[in-house]
Amino acid sequence: MFADTASVSRRSHLTGTRSPDLVGVTVVVDEMTISVFSGGQSAARTCWAGTVVPSLQVLLGESTLAPHDPSQDLGMASFSRSCRIHSGAQILRGLAPVALTALLFLGVAATAGAQQYPNTTFNYTTEMNEAVTHLWDQLLFWATIVFVIVEVGILYIIFKFKARPDSPDPKQVHGNTALEIAWTAIPAVILAFITVPTVKTIFMTQAKAPADALQVEVIGHQWWWEFRYPQYGITTANELYLPVGRTVNFKLNTSDVLHSFWIPRLGGKRDLISNRTNYLWMTPRDSMALKALNGSCTEYCGESHANMKFRTFTVTKEQFASWAAHQKGPAVYGAVTPPAVGVTPAVAGAAATTKSGQVGTELADAPTPAPVGFVFPREKLDASTMPTATPPSSIAFTAGLTGDVERGRQVYSRSSCIGCHKISGNPMSAGVLGPNLTHFGSRYTFGSAVYENTTENLVRWIKNAPAMKPGSLMPAIGNGEYNPAIKAKVTMGGLSDQQIADVAAYLLALK
Ligand code: CUA
Numbered sequence: 148m149f150a151d152t153a154s155v156s157r158r159s160h161l162t163g164t165r166s167p168d169l170v171g172v173t174v175v176v177d178e179m180t181i182s183v184f185s186g187g188q189s190a191a192r193t194c195w196a197g198t199v200v201p202s203l204q205v206l207l208g209e210s211t212l213a214p215h216d217p218s219q220d221l222g223m224a225s226f227s228r229s230c231r232i233h234s235g236a237q238i239l240r241g242l243a244p245v246a247l248t249a250l251l252f253l254g255v256a257a258t259a260g261a262q263q264y265p266n267t268t269f270n271y272t273t274e275m276n277e278a279v280t281h282l283w284d285q286l287l288f289w290a291t292i293v294f295v296i297v298e299v300g301i302l303y304i305i306f307k308f309k310a311r312p313d314s315p316d317p318k319q320v321h322g323n324t325a326l327e328i329a330w331t332a333i334p335a336v337i338l339a340f341i342t343v344p345t346v347k348t349i350f351m352t353q354a355k356a357p358a359d360a361l362q363v364e365v366i367g368h369q370w371w372w373e374f375r376y377p378q379y380g381i382t383t384a385n386e387l388y389l390p391v392g393r394t395v396n397f398k399l400n401t402s403d404v405l406h407s408f409w410i411p412r413l414g415g416k417r418d419l420i421s422n423r424t425n426y427l428w429m430t431p432r433d434s435m436a437l438k439a440l441n442g443s444c445t446e447y448c449g450e451s452h453a454n455m456k457f458r459t460f461t462v463t464k465e466q467f468a469s470w471a472a473h474q475k476g477p478a479v480y481g482a483v484t485p486p487a488v489g490v491t492p493a494v495a496g497a498a499a500t501t502k503s504g505q506v507g508t509e510l511a512d513a514p515t516p517a518p519v520g521f522v523f524p525r526e527k528l529d530a531s532t533m534p535t536a537t538p539p540s541s542i543a544f545t546a547g548l549t550g551d552v553e554r555g556r557q558v559y560s561r562s563s564c565i566g567c568h569k570i571s572g573n574p575m576s577a578g579v580l581g582p583n584l585t586h587f588g589s590r591y592t593f594g595s596a597v598y599e600n601t602t603e604n605l606v607r608w609i610k611n612a613p614a615m616k617p618g619s620l621m622p623a624i625g626n627g628e629y630n631p632a633i634k635a636k637v638t639m640g641g642l643s644d645q646q647i648a649d650v651a652a653y654l655l656a657l658k
Pocket residue numbers: 367368370405406407444445446447448449452453455
């Protein structure tokens with residue numbers, strides 16, 4: 148229907164049908180020639196930058212084209228109209244980044260401090276993140292002022308000085324001393340406003356911790372966290388207890404590659420660097436008592452970097468003292484009758500189920516629990532802090548097995564486990580390569596806080612840890628499982644499902 152074509156030439160020859168896209172070129176080139184071919188005739192006209200092509204008739208002159216049918220007229224009309232529309236579209240396109248930036252600012256502002264975002268960093272939970280949040284607020288304030296002034300200026304200039312059909316060529320200038328001084332001086336003033344609070348915050352957050360601070364040594368491993376409390380003689384893994392109202396001074400080291408330690412809700416994020424000790428300190432406010440918080444590694448450290456998480460429990464000073472006193476000593480075990488694997492409550496009799504509904508814990512005959520120190524109460528665990536990962540279905544496990552704690556202790560003490568793990572109170576288990584398991588049964592998670600500490604998860608982990616955490620240094624131990632470390636199936640020295648159930652019962656009994 149529209150047999151006509153128009154072409155636009157500048158340095159290269161752009162050709163197209165009479166579409167808005169083609170005509171849109173009109174407003175951006177410095178100089179061009181528009182040629183129109185219609186009904187076997189052609190005409191051309193040179194246009195200058197900013198020219199809004201008034202209409203095809205004007206463009207081509209009166210006599211260029213012979214009278215033609217309505218469809219061609221329509222084409223010409225749209226040629227003229229779309230030219231203007233496109234100019235508007237270009238302005239809008241220019242404004243798109245502005246609008247996006249504004250949306251981003253609004254989005255960030257809206258999320259600031261919102262408690263429904265459990266990992267938000269905009270908090271006033273420690274002096275560390277209060278300082279940083281306050282600095283952020285100041286930067287945002289000045290940035291917003293600059294943003295508004297600049298955007299208003301841009302919009303004003305766009306509309307005030309845009310090209311019109313009757314616009315003369317703009318005055319050609321080169322250099323403007325007053326402007327150049329202004330746009331050098333203004334940023335210098337803005338930077339001064341930003342520098343003072345920034346430097347103040349840097350000095351504050353880099354200062355030494357108070358001498359009486361709680362010392363916690365954080366050691367990053369591929370891929371789990373070791374926490375040591377030298378003042379209390381405690382070594383634990385992946386679950387960090389912090390008393391509120393007392394400054395904690397983290398001493399950050401790595402046993403292998405770079406990691407980065409971060410508890411978003413408490414603020415601060417600092418790298419664990421080989422051959423160097425970094426420090427990070429903060430004081431959880433009293434209002435933070437009995438909170439479960441997520442922590443993670445934030446420096447890429449290998450294939451299970453994303454699986455390198457931990458939990459932080461903020462507790463009162465008294466609760467911390469109770470926890471610490473118990474953690475220092477060997478585990479108390481026998482507090483809970485071991486759960487059966489894959490047994491439903493109906494089979495196990497007076498049994499309870501976890502949320503998975505698969506594990507029955509025989510509570511009826513459970514001995515009176517031995518006194519253990521404070522453990523963060525389960526009901527205070529935020530949903531966001533409980534792992535939801537499940538073992539891959541490739542790790543099969545015999546259902547209905549009930550582990551025996553004492554048998555498990557014996558199997559564990561003869562197995563390769565003791566080469567890497569330490570359990571105070573079990574003289575055979577003195578390894579230091581893997582997480583200290585002394586009070587393993589009182590932890591809510593394992594595998595660097597990736598799995599909930601349940602029998603169902605634990606037996607599969609013991610059977611084939613690398614299948615549950617890629618790159619895990621802990622090998623597959625279950626008979627017949629593929630062990631990537633030796634690139635073969637486990638045969639010699641592997642554990643049967645019953646033995647694994649026993650070991651799991653032993654570990655879970657370590658309160
Ligand atoms: Cu450790 Cu990433």
